[in-house]
Structures are given as structure tokens and as C-alpha cells.
Amino acid sequence: MIQIQITKTLSKSLKLEVDLNIAPHSFLAISGESGSGKTTLLRILAGLESAEGVINVSDDVWLNKQINLPPQKRHIGFVFQDYALFENMTVLENLLFVAPQKELANELLEMCDLTALKTRYPSTLSGGQKQRVALCRAMMRQPKILLLDEPLSALDPKMRTNLQHNILALHKRFKTTTIMVSHDPSEIYRLADRVVVLKDAKVVKDGSPKEVLLQTQGSHKFSIRGELLEIVQADLIYVGVVSIGQQIVEVVMDAQEADNFSVGETVYINTKAFSPSLSKITD
Amino acid sequence: MDLDLTPFLLSFKLAGMTTLILFFIAVPMSWWLSQSRCRCKPFVEALVSLPIVLPPSVIGFYILVALSHNSPLGAFFEETFGITLVFNFTGLVIASVFYSFPFMVQPLQGGFESLNKNMLEASYIAGKSKLVTLIKVALPNIKPALLTAVIVTFAHTVGEFGVVLMVGGSIPGETKVASVAIYEFVETMNYGEAHIYSALMLAMSFTVLLGVYLFNQRYSRRFGVHT
Numbered sequence: 001m002i003q004i005q006i007t008k009t010l011s012k013s014l015k016l017e018v019d020l021n022i023a024p025h026s027f028l029a030i031s032g033e034s035g036s037g038k039t040t041l042l043r044i045l046a047g048l049e050s051a052e053g054v055i056n057v058s059d060d061v062w063l064n065k066q067i068n069l070p071p072q073k074r075h076i077g078f079v080f081q082d083y084a085l086f087e088n089m090t091v092l093e094n095l096l097f098v099a100p101q102k103e104l105a106n107e108l109l110e111m112c113d114l115t116a117l118k119t120r121y122p123s124t125l126s127g128g129q130k131q132r133v134a135l136c137r138a139m140m141r142q143p144k145i146l147l148l149d150e151p152l153s154a155l156d157p158k159m160r161t162n163l164q165h166n167i168l169a170l171h172k173r174f175k176t177t178t179i180m181v182s183h184d185p186s187e188i189y190r191l192a193d194r195v196v197v198l199k200d201a202k203v204v205k206d207g208s209p210k211e212v213l214l215q216t217q218g219s220h221k222f223s224i225r226g227e228l229l230e231i232v233q234a235d236l237i238y239v240g241v242v243s244i245g246q247q248i249v250e251v252v253m254d255a256q257e258a259d260n261f262s263v264g265e266t267v268y269i270n271t272k273a274f275s276p277s278l279s280k281i282t283d
Numbered sequence: 284m285d286l287d288l289t290p291f292l293l294s295f296k297l298a299g300m301t302t303l304i305l306f307f308i309a310v311p312m313s314w315w316l317s318q319s320r321c322r323c324k325p326f327v328e329a330l331v332s333l334p335i336v337l338p339p340s341v342i343g344f345y346i347l348v349a350l351s352h353n354s355p356l357g358a359f360f361e362e363t364f365g366i367t368l369v370f371n372f373t374g375l376v377i378a379s380v381f382y383s384f385p386f387m388v389q390p391l392q393g394g395f396e397s398l399n400k401n402m403l404e405a406s407y408i409a410g411k412s413k414l415v416t417l418i419k420v421a422l423p424n425i426k427p428a429l430l431t432a433v434i435v436t437f438a439h440t441v442g443e444f445g446v447v448l449m450v451g452g453s454i455p456g457e458t459k460v461a462s463v464a465i466y467e468f469v470e471t472m473n474y475g476e477a478h479i480y481s482a483l484m485l486a487m488s489f490t491v492l493l494g495v496y497l498f499n500q501r502y503s504r505r506f507g508v509h510t
Contacts, residue, residue, distance in 0.1 A: 084402045
């Protein structure tokens with residue numbers, strides 16, 4: 001069991017307060033708006049930032065009143081958003097720098113399809129390749145906890161899917177406890193078995209991805225969050241233009257609704273009368 | 284005309300020793316400056332940079348006062364080790380180390396500060412100490428800054444004049460370096476030799492600097508890093 005009970009003052013009005021117990025070998029996702037303390041929490045776990053409280057990992061104390069283990073002694077793997085590879089070393093050297101175990105290094109490179117690239121320098125790799133190297137490098141430590149700080153946010157959607165497979169495969173093969181900061185609901189749904197949502201540096205939601213992520217409101221069957229971009233009057237009715245993800249949709253409004261909403265607001269689009277259906281994209 | 288190259292050799296010997304000594308002092312110093320959040324940091328930085336703004340005569344004067352046999356330090360060295368610290372080559376090296384200090388520290392500090400902080404943290408997380416991280420990760424990734432620091436320090440020491448004159452005097456074969464020799468040629472209206480020495484200095488300085496910039500350009504092209 002991993003026990004985390006920490007507090008840290010982030011600014012005058014913001015205090016990070018987290019109390020979590022994490023089951024061994026589980027995959028926890030941490031979500032929340034930027035500035036909510038997700039990355040700070042990860043860095044505290046890694047020993048890169050100080051905090052008050054207790055961190056116990058199985059029988060080891062990482063943090064309490066007397067002890068604050070430095071990152072060198074925590075046996076963690078950390079994957080940074082910007083990869084942070086050692087630019088002066090080849091792919092293989094990056095891995096062997098962490099631990100001089102050639103067999104493990106070769107196995108990891110094989111698992112992530114990097115064998116052909118092992119003599120290349122990081123500056124010659126693509127973003128997705130670099131992040132795979134970073135992932136392998138983190139696993140060389142044979143970590144008790146693998147920490148991933150928005151590891152896929154800089155990559156394109158197709159590359160993300162590939163890397164999600166890699167992450168899951170490594171998580172299972174090495175039986176690590178994985179904690180990942182992520183904004184992407186589909187990523188969380190696919191990988192994690194538990195999600196914690198932080199808001200203003202406090203845990204506001206904690207549950208399975210399905211419980212936390214499935215967007216429904218009251219008796220509605222279907223709710224999607226979006227941003228109201230414009231309200232246009234067309235004869236007697238009004239049309240609200242809403243952006244959802246990368247798409248723009250129109251919703252009919254009556255005069256009273258048009259009065260009630262203002263442009264720029266975050267809104268829900270709800271429906272219960274129709275059942276939505278899926279169709280394939282053919283372009 | 285018989286060209287006496289002793290002043291040049293002396294200049295290069297002085298610059299070489301100064302650079303070597305400074306490298307071992309400046310690397311830990313600039314590493315500390317780049318990583319420290321200490322409140323005393325601005326004071327240390329100001330102190331390190333003083334030789335850039337102070338007239339060489341001021342530095343020379345203070346070093347002379349501090350090292351002469353009338354000072355406690357000078358007296359201590361003379362009585363304990365039998366070493367005089369002024370008007371000889373040892374004194375020149377000590378003075379040059381002070382004078383060229385910022386030229387070694389500043390490029391290195393800039394190089395260290397431009398490193399991706401996450402890369403250093405990745406090394407700590409991998410279980411590596413600060414010293415191992417410095418040697419295996421930080422230094423190899425600031426090669427252009429390292430080269431700039433070494434060359435600029437070397438060149439700056441070769442080009443030094445005021446401090447050398449004050450602390451070393453102009454003893455042939457001991458403290459009469461190229462820049463001092465040129466000054467004396469001009470003073471004695473020996474323009475012919477002054478021309479040759481000056482032209483040599485100019486050509487060598489330009490060649491060295493050109494080499495540095497060529498290297499940095501190639502390096503940044505190859506590794507895609509900013510210098």
C-alpha cells in the first residue's frame with residue numbers, strides 16, 4: 001500500500017492537501033485544471049519538492065517529520081512532458097546510465113520498438129520516439145512507482161495511441177504502481193483503474209474512470225461540455241454556436257435562453273429525446 | 284632582425300596555467316551559482332564580475348598590496364615557504380587568476396543555466412549524485428560554453444597588460460610578457476619590432492576566436508542545441 005498524506009503551501013491562498021491510499025500495482029490517473037497542483041504532487045512524490053506530511057511506500061518511509069528521502073533514494077521512474085533525455089548520450093547509453101544492465105535495456109528497447117534506434121542521439125529522434133526512450137529509461141530503475149507527467153500531451157493522436165499501448169504493456173510487465181497526470185479522458189479511460197480529480201489543490205473527485213468521467217446530468221442521457229462562442233438571432237429563434245473539443249456545433253435556443261446565457265460561458269449540451277448513434281468516418 | 288619569442292612563450296605559459304587553475308575553480312563555482320537559490324548569490328556574482336569593470340590598475344594595486352612582503356599573506360608565504368609572491372611569475376599567475384575569473388565563470392554559468400532542469404532531475408531520479416550529474420550530464424551538454432570559457436579566458440590572459448605590469452614589473456624571461464614587450468618597444472620608439480609583435484598578436488587572436496566560432500556553429504548544427 002502507498003500512503004500519501006501531504007500538505008504544501010503553493011501560494012497565499014492555495015494549499016495543496018492530499019490524502020490518498022494507493023493499492024500496489026494499480027494505475028492511478030490525476031486530472032484537473034492547470035494550476036490545481038497535479039505536477040507539484042508528482043514532484044513531491046519524486047522528492048524533487050519539499051512538503052509536510054507522510055509518504056509511506058509499502059514498508060519504507062519516504063517522508064515524515066524526521067525523514068525526507070532525496071530523489072536518488074526513492075526508486076522511482078519519472079517521465080517528463082518534455083522527455084528530458086540526456087542529449088550527450090545515445091538511446092542505449094541513456095538507458096545504461098540509469099543502471100548498467102544490458103539485458104534489461106535490450107528487453108525494454110525491444111518492447112517499445114526502439115532496437116533499431118539504439119545508437120542514435122536524442123536530437124535525431126521524433127517526439128514519439130523520444131518519449132518511448134524516456135519511458136524505457138524510467139523503467140531501467142525498476143521503479144516501485146512510475147510517475148508520468150502528462151507524457152503524451154505533446155504528441156499527435158496516432159502517436160498517443162501507440163504510446164498508450166507501450167505504457168500499459170510496461171505497467172503490466174514490471175508490475176509497477178503507476179501514477180499519471182493527464183487531461184485526456186480517453187487516455188485515462190483506456191489506461192487507469194482509478195481517477196483522482198484535483199481542484200484548487202484539493203481532491204474533489206475520486207473513483208473509477210467510468211464514475212468520474214462519464215458526463216451525465218440529472219435525467220439527461222447525454223451531456224457534453226462546450227464553450228458558447230456566439231448567439232445568433234434567426235427570425236424568431238436564436239442559434240447558439242458551441243465549440244466542443246475540435247468541433248463547432250449549433251444549438252437552437254429560445255429568446256429566454258438567449259437572454260440567460262452569455263458568450264464565453266462554459267455550457268452543457270444535453271439531450272434525452274434522441275439516442276445518439278455512431279457512424280464511421282469515411283474521408 | 285632577430286625575433287625574440289620569449290615574451291610570447293611567457294604569455295602563453297601564463298595563459299595556459301591561469302586557464303588550467305581557473306577551470307578547476309570556476310566549474311564548481313559556476314555550477315553552484317547556476318543551481319543556488321541562496322540570498323547571498325547576487326553578492327557572490329557581483330564580486331566575481333568586479334574585474335570586468337574595475338580598471339586593471341586598481342586590481343593590480345590591491346593584489347600588490349595583498350601579496351607584498353609587507354602584508355601578512357606575503358610575509359607568511361615568504362617566511363614559511365620562502366616564496367615571494369610579487370615581481371615574479373608566481374605573482375603573475377595569482378593576479379591573472381583574479382583578473383580572468385569572470386571570463387571563465389560567466390560563460391559556464393550561462394551554459395549551466397540554459398540546461399534543461401528536467402534533464403538534471405532525471406539524473407537525480409536515476410540515483411546519481413550531484414557530482415556525477417555535473418560530470419556525466421551537465422558538462423558534456425555545455426560543450427560550446429565550455430570551449431568559449433576556456434578560449435576566452437586564455438585569450439584574455441594573453442591580452443592582459445595593466446595588472447601584469449603592476450604585479451610583475453617587466454623582468455625579461457620572468458614577467459615580461461608579449462603585451463608588456465610591445466609597450467616597451469613603443470616607448471623606446473622601436474616601431475619595427477612593435478609592428479611585428481602586434482601583428483603576431485592580432486593574427487593569433489583572430490585565428491583562435493575564428494576557430495571557436497566555427498566549432499560552435501558546427502556543434503549547434505549537429506546537435507541542434509543553442510550555444
